[in-house]
Amino acid sequence: MLYGKALRDRIASAGTTPLIGVHDMYSASLAARHYDGLFVSGFGFAASHYGLPDIGFIAWPDMVAFAERLRGAFPRHHLLVDIDDGYGDPELACHVVRRLERAGLSGVVLEDQKRPRRCGHADGKQVLPLDEYLEKLDQVLASRTDLLVVARTDATDEGDILIRAKALAATDADVVLVDGVRSVEAIRRIRGVVGGKPLLFNQIAGGKSPRLSLTELAALGVDVAVYSTPCLFAAHRAMEEAMTGLKSADGRLPAAEDGGSIGVGDATMMLTENLHRHSMR
Known part of the structure; x- marks a missing residue:
């Protein structure tokens, strides 16, 4: 099965395609009962696997191993994986992409942050020079055959956001993501510069982006909606309440x-x- 093609076809269909963030096999089992698309976020994986914040602690073999288990358990679901900055230099990013494609993953998200990196909705993000990121992205694109690639920018300056979004849309990347978008009007401006390239919007509870329904996103021309942490935050709240109740x-x-x-x-x-x-x- 060509998993990348299957996800491309789904994205090309009418409406906005939702992908639900999962952080372990149990959360994936629950989410997979309701949605046919899953997303592995760096935030959720860093929290669940290491108990650490999303600031660059993830080791690529851990993420690849988790992604392989997911594909084995959910052979028919779309699986998109956040690989941060590719975990280092372009050669390593290409190696990870090839491993994930062999494992049958549907797609990856590659960002333009430089280290020390941050969650896309956190303050203090810094981005690579655009030409340096584009070189890494081109190498990653050349290393895949079917895998869908989302080109992501974490720029925060409005002018730089539009410049980078337009540049990413001009590559062979399948989808463009501007993370931490702060308003509906900003989404409209980004949609305007990426042309016909599919656009992804990332929602995270308590993040910088507005909370929008799939109907609202479709009206804005957004093709994919990623929900990074609904399972993780729900589990956090439920476990905290359970421990408080047990103690009392x-x-x-x-x-x-x-x-x-x-x-x-x-x-x-x-x-x-x-x-x-x-x-x-």
């Missing part, structure tokens, strides 16, 4: 029907269904 109850577990959470039977049933579904693929 002197260690007595609430009944499942009282605690508002699933019980072991429900969780086991869901995981058993997933196992059966994957074994039948």
